[in-house]
Amino acid sequence: MHKIVHLATGFFLVLLNYSYAQTSGADVRNVHIDSIITEKMTRTGIAGLGAAVIVDQKVVWKKGYGFADLENHIPFSTSTLMNIASVSKTITGACMMKAVEQGKVSLDEDINTYLPFKIVNPYYPDSKITLRNLATHTSGLSDRYPFYTDSLYTNGRDAELPLGDFLKNYFVPGGKYYSKENFLNHQPGKYREYSNICAGLAGYIVELQTGMKLNKYSSKYIFKPLGMAHTGWFLSEVDLNNHAKLYSKDNNTVQQIPLYGCVTYPDGGVRTSVDDLSKFFIFLLQNGYYKGQELFRQESIREMLRFQFTGDHIPENVNPDKLNSGIFWATKMGGKRIGHNGSDPGVRTFMLSDLNREVAVILFANTSLSEKEEDVFFSLYDALYAMGLRIKNAEHSKKHLNHSFLTGQPEHHSN
Template identity: 30%
Template sequence: MIKSIIIAFASLIIISCTSIKKEHSKEFVNAQKEMTEKLAEISKTTCFNGFGVALVNDKEILYQNGFGITNFETKQKYDESTVQNIASVSKTFIGIAILKAQELGKLNLDDPINEYLPFKVINPYYPETPITIRHLATHTSSINDTEGYLTNAVVLKDTTNLTNNLKIDISPTKFNPPSAKISIEEFLINILGSNGQWYSEEVFLKKEPGKLFNYSNIGSTLAALVLEKATGTSYDKLTTAYILEPLQMNSSGWSFNTIDFSNYTHTFQNKTTPYPYYSLNTYPDGGMLTTANDMSKYILELMKGYLGKGTLLSKESYNEYFTPQLKAENFIDRSTSEYSDEYNMGITMGFGSTGNFGHTGGDPGLFSVIWFDKDSKIGRYFIVNTECDNKEFGKSQKAIYDLIDEYSIKLNELSKARK
């Protein structure tokens, strides 16, 4: 949902305890064990209570694991089966679903969204310029996240300690009671409909649709609603049928009742204080609940898709997904950091200035990232369940990433060398 601002993240990488040992050399297995031991040691000194990691190359899953804890009371360990919300990394599923719907003949990327919606979405400053599906997928729709979005999207799971939990500061968002849970259609009508409860003029930029990159959570959720109307299937069922089930991501889902809640982690305000459990009214933009085990399958598919060997989409669709769509004139303050995912945009997939690609995410108590190195053909996943101040976060992150960098080279070489 709300994007994390990432100050430097070097390549991140990891290794799989669940790899089939008989297929790999003794050296490969030993490298995995060493990586696990060293990450376990690092986990004792980081500001994160728990974190998950996964690493793939273009052939296989190299590593997946978790470290630390998910719950103070039970001391439950964070491992590769721990379920956590991955925040805005969830948006990458929207792009896959759009292109699958296009393959099925249900829509076209350049269709105006009003051909599908039950209510009109029109930028009042450019009423003659239609907003298209491609605009939503590349964050050029001119739709802007407003206070109405920020203050109504996050909903508590239950009423436990409700009075106190509603007072917790998660600025710029806020917690809402369980009774505030509504469908994405109702939410979007309230935000984007001219008579909507939370509508304001600021929801549209004074820029023509298609002209300016402006990261929009509302726009992403609107893309999911367009998918629902074009296919006649709810977004959660659509993505389950065409992404989760084919990849056997059996521990993943979009709501608490679709996952094993006993494996769900708390997220934490700091090293000592948990947040209450929460979900999102705009679940497509940040509400995927998944594990390091399942995410390793997903990033492996994306790496293969980038190389023209994916199974979820055709080569042509994956080529569209991974093609940078924007130009310099589409940006005002363009992020040129090598590891930023906002130098350019594919179809919901972000690109850095070097051409490497991925997506980041952040919500109360968590940070997440998937990142792919196009030259080494390595994909990485990293997620934490704890908020830290910037200095401590950077220190802990660097310690993990440095180790990941070192072992990614070893594991990739040993994987490629196996018979």
């Protein structure tokens, strides 16, 4: 049964008493951010929120607001676990690039080379589909709604249907879930349509070719080396006592919804914290390095992060100045940010950086809002990014002042 919490302004003002922060340096430089965030949470009914600001690949600020559990008044902190929805695709992408690095797969080989069944687009039966197509959402494979969302979530537990069985039944004629509507009437590489099932299929291929389940593979090559000790893919492998409750707002009530698993877990199944995900994002922004150690070859991460839509490889429906793609990530906000967003029942997440990788923001919220209120999440991101920019500029000014004080000369820069 769903639990319902009626919104009351007085109750949500208690958010102010359940916040946790860590900043670098005595000068906090974020005098307005608390009031901005708590006002928007109170007005819209967001139960809990956690965020981190990364400047020049270092976490300079992080804080939790509100509640991971409204009923029991458990605060939401940056160590609170939550499923991160489609931000998970970036981890699937990193696993795929590690498999490329190991010679297990190629981005440009026909995926049927790797599969125990054959996937053929009935509109283009002679065209090959590649992992690069899957990772840039140009494969011609489609999420068929409402089936895709109505059939793949399992409340209260991890999904039991094996990923490979589902994919075979979805893509092979005669399968239980097969339909011509599972495919687009577009040749692979020529048209972009965002697709969750492409990440599910890519993750499955990584599992087949490496001989390891994606959770074990990512733990070995990403989570453990980065110190992401509390991150996992399934409810059964994380500490549920530290997992946020999830909520959905309907009219003027916030309704608790059950935790859930998903059959196509490579598209959105990672459960992590702001603290842990910050480590992964810094690793990407540093081209495979973390704390001075090369965990992935630089060329692997550079290929993952480079713009794929260039030259003759621009889909017919894409303006690359507004939307470009890497390996399971894309530009956002009119082409001005890189990373990924995530949205699932009770979940809203952001992991975005500016194009120069100077200021980045991670944002978790454990509450779904109505479509008309969705813009509040983007305004929260904007406020956090603006604070990060102020911190960066303050550090830059401080550096110049220190140089001038020590040398008696202004610091000069060439154009």
